[in-house]
Amino acid sequence: MYGRGLRALSFSTVAALCVAFSLVFFYAPLEAEQGFLQKIFYIHVPLAIITLCGFVFGAIMAIAHLRTGDQRWDMRSYVAIHMSLIFAVGVLITGSIWAKGSWGHWWVWDEPTLVSFLIVFLLYATYQPLRFSIEDPERQARYASVFAITAGAFVPLNFMAVRLSSAYLHPRVLGSTSNLPAKMGFTFVICLIAVALLYATLYKYEMTAKHTRAQLRALRRRVLSDETTAPRRSFQGSTAPGLRPSAPGGVLKMSAVRRPD
Amino acid sequence: MGPSLLAELPALPLHTAGKYVAAAYIVAFVIVLIYVSIMAVRLSRIERDLGELLQALDERDAGQEPREQVSEASGEVLSQPAQGVR
Numbered sequence: 001m002y003g004r005g006l007r008a009l010s011f012s013t014v015a016a017l018c019v020a021f022s023l024v025f026f027y028a029p030l031e032a033e034q035g036f037l038q039k040i041f042y043i044h045v046p047l048a049i050i051t052l053c054g055f056v057f058g059a060i061m062a063i064a065h066l067r068t069g070d071q072r073w074d075m076r077s078y079v080a081i082h083m084s085l086i087f088a089v090g091v092l093i094t095g096s097i098w099a100k101g102s103w104g105h106w107w108v109w110d111e112p113t114l115v116s117f118l119i120v121f122l123l124y125a126t127y128q129p130l131r132f133s134i135e136d137p138e139r140q141a142r143y144a145s146v147f148a149i150t151a152g153a154f155v156p157l158n159f160m161a162v163r164l165s166s167a168y169l170h171p172r173v174l175g176s177t178s179n180l181p182a183k184m185g186f187t188f189v190i191c192l193i194a195v196a197l198l199y200a201t202l203y204k205y206e207m208t209a210k211h212t213r214a215q216l217r218a219l220r221r222r223v224l225s226d227e228t229t230a231p232r233r234s235f236q237g238s239t240a241p242g243l244r245p246s247a248p249g250g251v252l253k254m255s256a257v258r259r260p261d
Numbered sequence: 262m263g264p265s266l267l268a269e270l271p272a273l274p275l276h277t278a279g280k281y282v283a284a285a286y287i288v289a290f291v292i293v294l295i296y297v298s299i300m301a302v303r304l305s306r307i308e309r310d311l312g313e314l315l316q317a318l319d320e321r322d323a324g325q326e327p328r329e330q331v332s333e334a335s336g337e338v339l340s341q342p343a344q345g346v347r
Contacts, residue, residue: 021286034278035278036278036279036282037278037281037282039282040281040282040285040286043285043286043289044285047289086292086296089292090288090289090292093285093288093292094285094288094289097281097284097285097288098281098285100281101277101278101281101282198293202293202296205300206300209300209303209304209307212307213303213307216307216310216311216314219314220310220314223314223317223318
């Protein structure tokens, strides 16, 4: 179900990334002040935008989970936040590299955009420890959804607060203060689409893997329960070699299977 | 046409800024690569588990068939281990 269209999406992503990087290096003009260093902008800013959108997407999925009680929405929310966290690592590292090349420092603490993004990242970094510290699956999903909604609401608020702040040191890309030339703007939009496709592809891969693993666990449970509920004679030497006691997802352990006397 | 088009493309000024730009793009690429590698490991684990499960089912089915025949004939529960089962 989740794997449908994955191949087409993967090829589209690779093609979009190739086109985007070709435009970055061979089409977009050099920026007057920063020169070649400004090329980092085309990877850093789309990554940041998609990361923040991913966090909000996770919050929307969490709302759907709380409304319906369907565990699939919780899984979608979890995967969206998980992917966004990975992208956020990329944003922080590429941003630091750009800061070092541009300002001479790896990190500038009085820059609101940088610090606010770090706060959002650290906030979401607590999502997984919180989630996996709860053993009961239903409570885990409910608490994680509440966290995802609260943190997701914080993301646009934080974004607006930074834009309303007086310090405009960080370059503005979107909005009235944006002064990107047409060629740069076009390249940026293509890069944004390519990164969005990358996010969608990785999200779909993760969902497919999780769904397949869940199906495999269900199948294993069925096989093991068939063995335990079958007539006694069918247990005769039916210890399946593939069903290891410590197999992941195996609910019934081999020791639980009754053997004939 | 190809070489003339390439000649018109702007040269990449890989001086001082080049290393920073290269580092940023390499970092982004490496993050994706690491993630895809982790996915590949997970996929191979799923494949292995599925193979084990299928093998277990095959061995169970193979072990049950002869037992059923014997037990039907004698009307007793078998006590000998089935062939091909550990």
